[in-house]
Amino acid sequence: MKPVGAVAGDHVVVTHEAIFINGTSIGPMRDKDSQGRPLPQQPGPESYIVPDGFVLPLSTHIPNSFDGRYFGCIRISQLLSVAEPLLTF
Numbered sequence: 670m671k672p673v674g675a676v677a678g679d680h681v682v683v684t685h686e687a688i689f690i691n692g693t694s695i696g697p698m699r700d701k702d703s704q705g706r707p708l709p710q711q712p713g714p715e716s717y718i719v720p721d722g723f724v725l726p727l728s729t730h731i732p733n734s735f736d737g738r739y740f741g742c743i744r745i746s747q748l749l750s751v752a753e754p755l756l757t758f
Contacts, residue, residue: 670752671726671727671728671734671736671737672726672727672728672729673724673725673726673727674690674695674724674725674726674727674728674729674736674737675690675691675719675724675725675727675737675742676719676724676725677719677720677721677722677723677724678718678719679691679718679719679725680692680716680717680718681715681716681717681718681719681725682714682715682716683698683711683714683715683716683738684698684711684714685698685710685711685713685714686698688727688738690725690727695727695729695738696727696729696738698710698711698738699733701733702733702734702735703731703733703734708733708735708739709739709740719742720742722744722745722746723742723743723744723745724742724743724745724748725737725741725742725743726743
């Protein structure tokens with residue numbers, strides 16, 4: 670389960686060091702996931718606009734999470750369900 674970090678029309682920049690959405694740094698790029706497995710590395714900076722019908726899944730609260738910063742956008746039609754919080758603080 671991953672939150673949506675960017676939606677259609679958002680500008681995403683991925684560098685070796687961090688990911689930015691609409692000019693705001695969202696978090697660092699890591700070499701390994703939370704279980705110590707190597708994560709895919711970008712060959713160089715990448716910049717794109719999230720296309721219509723796509724979202725970028727992105728976790729900002731789980732260090733070393735394998736998410737859209739490594740595999741990119743997914744089609745909304747690929748989402749299986751939507752999680753809604755029962756209780757927030």
